[in-house]
Amino acid sequence: MTLNVYNSLTRRKEEFKPLKKGKVGIYVCGPTVYGHAHLGHAKSYVSFDVLVRYLRYLDYDVTYVQNITDVGHLTDDADQGEDKVAEAAKKEKKHPMALAEYYTRSYFEDMDRLNCVRPDISPRASGHILEQIGLVTILLKKGYAYAANGSVYFDVSKFKDYGKLSGRNVEEMLAGARVEVSPDKKNPVDFALWKKAEPNHIMQWPSPWGPGYPGWHLECSVMSMKYLGKTIDIHGGGLENQFPHHECEIAQSEAANGVQFVRYWVHHNMVTVDGQKMGKSLNNFITLKQAFSGAHEKLTRSYEPLAVRQLILNSHYRSPLDFSDAALFAAQSGYGKITETVKAVRKRMDTAKEGPIDENITGQLKQLREKFEAAMNDDLNTSVALSVMFELVRLAQKLLEDSRTTQGTFNLVDVLFDRLGGDCLGIVKEEYQQIGAADEELMDKLVNVLIEQRNEARKNRDFAKADELRTKLDEMGIVLEDKPDMTTWRTK
């Protein structure tokens, strides 16, 4: 079995075969950094994080590039309107680059908490102005673009394949056009490659066509080419960017290079709130910082970052996710159950007796792994993959109930939690926060002294004393669990 992914270009699930054996180049449209990341961003970047993680699980050598848009993204269509970053900077009375830096850091902070593996390269649009000017120059030379009044536009009529990704044709778009057309354009569907800057525009660069700044679509073409080559294996992004953004990327890149730009287009669906798309423009978004702290009117409590991650993985990346507090609450409960089980397994790994590994368990674990891989190979069916994690939880709990379970058996269970839940899904951590690694052993000894005292009291039917000990420990955040022939403890 190999990985199959849904390719938006062919509208089919296809077997994934990279251009170069064993190597994968993947480019994902990153955020425009003019505000804190919200749950919509989380769905996007968690989805692609799982793709990258799974490719690495399959032993591919992956180069993951995800841009940071800090210039060129306008508030209106690609030709009118203000630059998003510049506008936000004006409001916050900061230099646009300071604002972009602030939100870039915020973004990485949130993604780290969601356990998204950092991209290998996070190129900034503003750091690639020369390359963007270079691409515009090539397009002009090849006759795919024209300069007008200090700006440069892509001549859509020259590129026959325009519309192949989003499945629309130029005539239809002309008929349905709702955008005010710039007088400089030959054709309403032409899009800006380079925009002339007015003198008071802060972010501007000199160019052969006068001072200006790049069009939004340009950066992704240029940066993916620079770091991954003219033809890349996978390009990821949100469904809402399929048109015009990705369509324009294809036009620019293929016109300039004369070769296929992207082999597999992977698009994820949107997060909605009350059935409406969550977005900055609708102002109905919940930022990740709000979700983690609970500081939002739609939230009844704070949520662990990985519970948010689990909510996202609970549905398919190509399905829309309608956000609700109830759904997040459920994900938090489920996530907590997995976490507690993993912690318990790891704790018992050290204390369990030595002995042979149960063959029956080995077989069951193998089946679980196969089921997990089959699900992931089928266009990253994380929903089913998660269900496998819960099957593993149930199996682990049964083993935990049994004092005869050996160290080796627990070890195998832990390996599966690590490989599947950790490496692939990113919901199982390598280490959970403890009192401090050095103190952990001491802590365990101390609590065990108290457990012994309590069990002594229980044996003597002195329940008042037993309950007092339990209550006191509970107040300190330590929960005791009485099993048939032993008592274990965990932190709350």
Place this chain on the structure above:
RNA sequence: GGCGGCGUAGCCAAGAGGCCCAAGGCGACGGUUUGCAAAACCGUUAUUCGCCGGUUCGAAUCCGGCCGCCGCCUCCA
């Protein structure tokens, strides 16, 4: 108006012609265990997949119609 998609239990959600009288999670209820609790475990919770027709030996899955919802066509992950 054009293009694309969705509608599965109280909630989230997988399944895409027979393995489905439909995974998994949350919640609820009953039980086991326990001195009591907590946790865990076991069981119950959709004879049915928006509605109506059709194709087929067989449909949640394919086709047609209807109803409802969403995305894109303007910035948005």
